Amino acid sequence: MTILIVDDNQVNLFVIEKILKKAGYHDYTSLTSAQQMFDYLQIDSANPKETNVDIILLDIMMPDVDGIEACRRLQTIPHLKDIPVIFVTALEDSNKVAEALDAGGIDYILKPINKVDLLARIRVGLRLKYEKDWHRMQDEKMARELDLSMQVQSSLLSEPITLDNLVIKASYFPANKLAGDMYYWHRIDDRRYGVILLDMMGHGITASLVCMFISSVLRDAIRTHTNPEEVIKELNRWMSILNKEENQVHYYFTAIYLIIDTLDKTLEYVNAGHPPGFALIDNDEVIPLSTGSCPVGFFNEMKIEKATLTYQDDIQILLFTDGVMEALDTSDADGLVQLSKAVSKKWLTCREDAPIDFVMPKHLQIDQPDDMCVVMIQAN
Helix, strand or coil: EEEEEEEHHHHHHHHHHHHHCCCCCEEEEEEECHEEEEEEHHCCCCCCCCEEEEEEEECCCCCCCHHHHHHHHHCCCCCCCCCCCEECCCCCCCHHHHHHHHHCCCCCECCCCCHHHHHHHHHHHHHHHHHHHHHHHHHHHHHHHHHHHHHHHHHCCCEEEECEEEEEEEEEEECCCCCCEEEEEEECCCEEEEEEEEEEECHHHHHHHHHHHHHEHHHHHHEEEECCHHHHHHHHHHHHHHHHCCCEEEEEEEEEEEECCCCCEEEEEEEECCCCCCCEECCEEEEECCCCEECCCCCCCCCCCCCCCCCCEEEEEEECHHHHHHHHHHCCCCHHHHHHHHCCCCCCCCCCHHHHHHHHHHHHCCCCCCCCCEEEEECC
């Protein structure tokens, strides 16, 4: 622990040093100007080192740079702004004291220095420093854990598929580090692929944890059941297990699950309460993918309806989560209408371009309040 004393008056430095020594504080450094403090803290260095200073006793009235301005400068430096600053001053001007506290000081003590007052304020300042350090370490630990969780969640997402007769790609924009949106596809056999896009209730840590739970059971469900209705039914069974009666929060998600058969040129799908998605068939007709059921997890038993589409030459499918639709909503345009128009344009550069660039300008892709995910599929 280090206490920094900054005062241009040597007598004041001597008095404070004597009080600190008698109180058992032996690790202190005395400086006579704000510039000396800046040099000691290396604030002008290109690579400043972390400091072990725990508290600063700072005089207000000093030549060149006064204590208030020095404190303001400390507040602009991330690794120094949490060091408690206690102003030591002979001024009894309440406006000046208020200015000093507004500049970032946590307390002040008037000269002549009272030993009891000084030590009490130092103890308060040190407790505040220790608490800030503890919270900072907890925040850093949480950030590391979030980064790891984000890596795990990202690893669960499917890699793009680029074949002569089939392309599947996705764009994934979480509102936070962890998201409630998820996509996954699986090769059932030489001709069929299963594809799912889901949106968990809420976003952030809770939604991502439930999403990862569903991701683990989803893989088995898709491998075991080749009928979209059975896959959604199986996912609902697992959500019912998760949603115990004693739980205060009831989890659910919306989803579109589809199976595309590149040989028979068919598309089977179930929409479980999700935004409809759109299919462009043979570069002619746009059909909304809206047939299905309520969201997964609403009820223990679901009534599920499957729909089947056929195409002759090619099909282009656009799936998205509601964050995309909401980002496109304006007073002049409906997001869903814009998406239905987007799919009617041929995605000729799908092998290179990100799917979200196909439906949304760059400026709308940042700082959105909800997770956004777009999946594009082309088959011929």
